[in-house]
Amino acid sequence: xxxxxxxxxxxxxxxxxxxxxxxxxxxxxxxxxxxxxxxxxxxxxxxxxxxxxxxxxxxxxxxxxxxxxxxxxxxxxxxxxxxxxxxxxxxxxxxxxxxxxxxxxxxxxxxxxxxxxxxxxxxxxxxxxxxxxxxxxxxxxxxxxxxxxxxxxxxxxxxxxxxxxxxxxxxxxxxxxxxxxxxxxxxxxxxxxxxxxxxxxxxxxxxxxxxxxxxxxxxxxxxxxxxxxxxxxxxxxxxxxxxxxxxxxxxxxxxxxxxxxxxxxxxxxxxxxxxxxxxxxxxxxxxxxxxxxxxxxxxxxxxxxxxxxxxxxxxxxxxxxxxxxxxxxxxxxxxxxxxxxxxxxxxxxxxxxxxxxxxxxxxxxxxxxxxxxxxxxxxxxxxxxxxxxxxxxxxxxxxxxxxxxxxxxxxxxxxxxxxxxxxxxxxxxxxxxxxxxx
Ligand SMILES: Nc1ncnc2c1ncn2[C@@H]1O[C@H](COP(=O)(O)OP(=O)(O)OP(=O)(O)O)[C@@H](O)[C@H]1O
Ligand SMILES: [Mg+2]
Numbered sequence: 001x002x003x004x005x006x007x008x009x010x011x012x013x014x015x016x017x018x019x020x021x022x023x024x025x026x027x028x029x030x031x032x033x034x035x036x037x038x039x040x041x042x043x044x045x046x047x048x049x050x051x052x053x054x055x056x057x058x059x060x061x062x063x064x065x066x067x068x069x070x071x072x073x074x075x076x077x078x079x080x081x082x083x084x085x086x087x088x089x090x091x092x093x094x095x096x097x098x099x100x101x102x103x104x105x106x107x108x109x110x111x112x113x114x115x116x117x118x119x120x121x122x123x124x125x126x127x128x129x130x131x132x133x134x135x136x137x138x139x140x141x142x143x144x145x146x147x148x149x150x151x152x153x154x155x156x157x158x159x160x161x162x163x164x165x166x167x168x169x170x171x172x173x174x175x176x177x178x179x180x181x182x183x184x185x186x187x188x189x190x191x192x193x194x195x196x197x198x199x200x201x202x203x204x205x206x207x208x209x210x211x212x213x214x215x216x217x218x219x220x221x222x223x224x225x226x227x228x229x230x231x232x233x234x235x236x237x238x239x240x241x242x243x244x245x246x247x248x249x250x251x252x253x254x255x256x257x258x259x260x261x262x263x264x265x266x267x268x269x270x271x272x273x274x275x276x277x278x279x280x281x282x283x284x285x286x287x288x289x290x291x292x293x294x295x296x297x298x299x300x301x302x303x304x305x306x307x308x309x310x311x312x313x314x315x316x317x318x319x320x321x322x323x324x325x326x327x328x329x330x331x332x333x334x335x336x337x338x339x340x341x342x343x344x345x346x347x348x349x350x351x352x353x354x355x356x357x358x359x360x361x362x363x364x365x366x367x368x369x370x371x372x373x374x375x376x377x378x379x380x381x382x383x384x385x386x387x388x389x390x391x392x393x394x395x396x397x398x399x400x401x402x403x404x405x406x407x408x409x410x411x412x413x414x415x416x417x418x419x420x421x422x423x424x425x426x427x428x429x430x431x432x433x434x435x436x437x438x
Contacts, residue, residue: 012038013406014070015193015398016081016182018059018173020048020216020237021334024392025066025081027074028399034379035403038076040387040395041069050216050235051087051190053172060179067180080183082402084394085130085173086190086219088233089166094135095121098157106139106148106156114158121162128170130187131163135227146226161228163189186405191221192228193397196404197380198332198356198390199223206327209316210356211345212394213335215239218308220315224324232315236308238335241301248300249292255283260338264297266305267340305341309348316349332356334391358396359388378403 013035017024024042028035043066047059067078097118101110119132137145138157148156170187177184194212195204204223212219216237222230245264246256263280279291312329320326329351331342336355346353359380378400387396 013402017395023062024395039070039073059176063180084190196400197358197397212333265339328352330356332390
């Protein structure tokens with residue numbers, strides 16, 4: 001099945017986050033002042049496992065419901081979406097390429113040719129390229145160049161990070177959207193989308209590990225010098241914490257979910273009034289209400305939190321050992337809201353940690369140590385506070401990503417830098433070539 005694979009020129013952009021626990025559609029309108037969020041709709045998801053579609057009809061049903069919600073709220077007929085993809089089938093690698101410039105000024109076409117040559121690598125038939133992301137340009141041996149356009153040189157080299165997905169997983173996601181009556185403009189790696197919502201350009205520059213803890217998986221993405229450099233998927237998410245509570249306290253899953261969110265913490269409480277001995281009411285499988293000491297819940301959640309953070313630490317160590325400095329960690333995704341998780345992460349990872357909210361205006365809890373300025377970022381306006389949650393970072397990020405892909409001829413209002421736009425255009429252009437070869 002086809003997807004359009006090029007920047008839209010509409011001023012309305014729809015992000016569709018197909019997650020393990022919920023499917024979320026967000027409609028944004030590009031305005032002179034950034035992006036106005038027109039509508040948000042989320043519907044429970046039952047057709048995914050660990051971030052990957054395993055039941056097309058169930059997923060299509062949830063997509064239809066989420067899209068119907070935003071259609072109703074905006075009065076718009078939604079036919080095109082930017083959709084996120086994740087899961088352990090995602091594999092990425094580095095590549096490089098070079099082209100001759102003959103001593104004149106580098107043009108956008110030269111950049112395209114260089115990226116094209118870096119992308120000309122063997123890809124197994126069962127894999128599909130999702131993104132070709134430049135990480136560095138080198139002009140006549142001068143490295144570390146971010147935007148070579150306009151510079152004079154003889155030989156332009158580019159290093160790229162190529163993100164691929166399993167063809168079957170990509171096709172299944174596209175099928176779900178098609179069954180829901182939607183055309184997919186582009187498929188976007190979820191942590192790439194989330195970064196647009198929660199990281200500042202400064203953070204992307206200085207070396208930040210973004211950890212998106214969803215329901216089924218935890219996606220890790222490293223940003224350094226503005227670009228995505230590394231991704232990994234860990235097979236633990238919020239559902240594992242809920243399962244532990246369900247099994248440990250013999251509670252039905254929905255009740256375990258409620259108890260986890262309401263009373264759960266990965267850290268024992270230090271306050272005198274609540275030393276964990278206070279009892280909380282839970283409803284058992286037989287419908288009976290029982291009182292249990294709150295510390296039981298912590299005792300269940302703490303080791304799972306430690307296990308997850310130890311895995312994150314291994315990834316961070318591997319990144320550091322490859323010579324890339326990491327300055328901090330931003331946690332996002334619904335499960336990052338588990339009480340005490342950010343403090344535990346700081347202690348285990350030995351790095352500053354904050355929780356990434358999509359809207360970082362002053363009313364948002366600030367976390368620690370980072371500039372929360374949206375300077376140079378697309379301003380997100382009109383996001384209701386109930387949706388200003390790490391759970392919605394991917395869906396809002398998809399809208400922002402889509403807005404940056406708006407046809408540059410039409411575009412006159414975005415604050416994203418020229419180079420971002422070149423790369424978005426490039427990525428679409430490259431994908432067009434790949435699809436025409438298939
Ligand atoms: N306040 C909270 N405290 C603890 N956990 C929470 C809270 N709110 C949401 N969660 C957990 O967040 C998880 C869902 O997060 P999210 O919506 O980001 O996942 P998803 O996008 O559906 O899944 P995935 O990204 O893994 O495909 C659930 O496990 C839920 O229990
Ligand atoms: Mg998610």
